[in-house]
Amino acid sequence: MSLKNKLHNLKEQYKGKKMAPAFNAIHTFLYLPNETTHSGSHVRGADDLKRTMNMVIMAMVPCLIWGMFNAGYQHYSAIAGGTPEFVSFFDHLKYFFTLDNLLIGAQKVLPLVIVSYVVGLAIEFLFAVIKKHEVEEGYLVTGMLVPLIVPVDTPLWMLSVAVAFGVVIGKEVFGGTGMNVLNPALTIRAFLFFAYPTWMSGDKVWVHQAVERAGTPDAISGETMLGMLAQKKELSYSIDEAFFGFIPGSVGETSTLLILIGAAILIFTKIASWRIILSGVIGALAMGLIFNGVVSQGWITEGSKFYDLMSLPFWNHLVIGGFAFGITFMATDPVSGAQTIKGKWWYGFLIGLFAVMIRVFNPAYPEGIMLAILLMNVFAPTIDHYVVQGNINKRLKRLKVKTA
């Protein structure tokens, strides 16, 4: 008897039982189910939610791999007292793609991925069994996003607590995938940030071992570019390095180049909304330009604590920090984002605007994209409401013209 038949028989046995959703989740992972249409259209398109989510994960894989190498690269560079001099991208790769770097990455990043998936999926399965619905695929993407948006040295217990909180409070209490108001991955990230602020917002967590070594003779620095700007320190990385990703930061957010590739995949496959990404970029550039203007008008002088971030050339905001990653992979989450076409333009634009604004005005935690997206997640239904209301009004007006 083939595997297919064995699994089919097992499925029949599980039918109607409590554990059926858990079994089906695993079964459908191996085989596209034998379900046929019973009403409505007799034929259906080829895509299902698994395929869609799978594409998002594949678009993130380059960022994950880069993040693993970068964990080691940053660690060894910091120990050596600074990154090797940056000449060109391809010359630099020989320092980057080394086995030592990968080993550090595998040791630090893979556990983050595993913990994120195991804890999150366990909760998803549990809720699916209790509420008797199929296991939805939403967490496949969330589980991949989480390790990419946390600092490399995040303790695993902290991550577990945060994931449990984010999945239960951020998603399951609203009814599971498709019903949540906030992006679950960002809920997890925000929980980490607000529950363990001393740990998460320090200038040490971004490079492996920087925290442990602090205060010892072997101390190494582990600051992100945004941190340096907020602390009014000299930037020790060039914008080229930031674009290619040879900088410290959360695991997956550093390489703008690879994020661009991910964005290209998502837009080409029609999975992410290019409108949100484009309008987000426009919003960030607009805000950056406004701040540059404020500086050139002389309203803010060098003494101000906002000066460094305000005077940063406006387009640099796209490259440094988590902006690119956030706008590509998290602002485009269809469930927590705006759902109408017009609404998407506003939603993306405002995320870009607020992301840069929060960066500048919140030096304690200069990563604005997280809060900007969460904020706009809350307002997305309001944006949609007004867009849909426009359509309703058009209909009412047509009626009035008719009766008048």
Added chain:
Amino acid sequence: MSKDIRIKKGLDINLVGAAEQSTATTVKSNTYAINPDDFHGVIPKIVAKEGSEVKAGSPLFYSKTNDQILFNSPVSGEVVEIVRGAKRKILSFKVLADKEQQYQDFGIKDVTSMSGEDIKSHLLSSGCWPFIKQRPYDIIANPNVAPKAIFISAYNSAPLAADLDYVLQEKESELQAAITALSKLTSGKVYTSVGSSTSPLAKVSNTIIHTVSGPHPIGNVSTQIAKLDPINKGEVVWTVSAQDLVIIGELLLTGKYNASRIIAVAGSSVKNPKYYETKIGAEVASFVYAAGVDGDNVRMINGNVLTGTTVKPDGYLASTVDTFTIIPEGDDYEFFGWNKPIFNKISYSRALTFSWLFPKKKYDLNTNTNGEHRAFVVTGNYEEVFPLDIYPMQLLKAFSYKDLDEMEKLGAYEIAPEDFALTEFVCVSKQNHQDLVREGLDLMYKEIG
């Protein structure tokens, strides 16, 4: 006078097994059956009891809500069985056909000299009224409410659907009579949409003719109504399908109710996909036998693949369709079907699906859902295949949580379930949109009326 309606949003689903343009005869159907469920919302009241003799055109039953609306027997013969289901619900009226057909004589009419009231009572008494449907709610028209306009689509854009230009050829005089009659039923206009100027309907008078072009659902009446004269709250429009015009026209010209139809028998599981001349309510076997079926695990569909209903091989041709489709069932598993590259299925996205590379290729789709039912997640893809100025996802959600006020505001009066066939096709979450819409419209009809 000819104008154009053009749309860009939509999706043409190219399938193998299109009907070849030649008409064949079928073996004789012994029994014919009329299935009240083909007319949505009709509760039948029996006129012709079991064992009684009927002529072609004599009533079998009437609608409980309006006893003027009669439903005809397509042939003369004996009512051999009234099939009942659970709770004694009437499922179908079976008529054993006479060898020599006898037609009830309704009298030859001169349409031009008839008044609107005359035509209405003539159509009601001759059992042709069920051919007229109304929007809102997509049900049989209420004869007591005059419509603001009447719409006829003479262009089928659904996959594998019958080519109306072919089916209607040489029927110009019947079509003209029927349209003249319809034009007296409304104070407004009769709009006819044709695919090209070669359509038999392109030259008829008493109607405004538009040429339509674009992907499916351009052939759906709702698309044309939205472009020409959108339905507002409180307004009613009627629609008649082009094939039914022929029957109405023949009734007026000859006084006989002739239920003959040329249907397209199509689909990848049909050996000889072509057109067959048959009658409303004929045994499926009678024409499927002539067409031939490939394989034994197939689905037979009364109608096209998007909006038709499943029928068993021992079932009957529905009263309301011009196409009969047979495609393979898809009740099998596919190893790693959710992540491997797909070349043999149609997809709206490009997520390792490659149908975008071959826009002309014809596909052999089966009935597999290609995934399990999920909550609404993905946004923005329905709008790309939905040409009306309506927010499809928001309206579907209003239907699913039964908010009457919201349904009304979002445009539920303007649509029929068939308009959501394409959103259903591209739906990543495999929701049954047409069911949602049908249930929602029924609820509105019940509560608002």
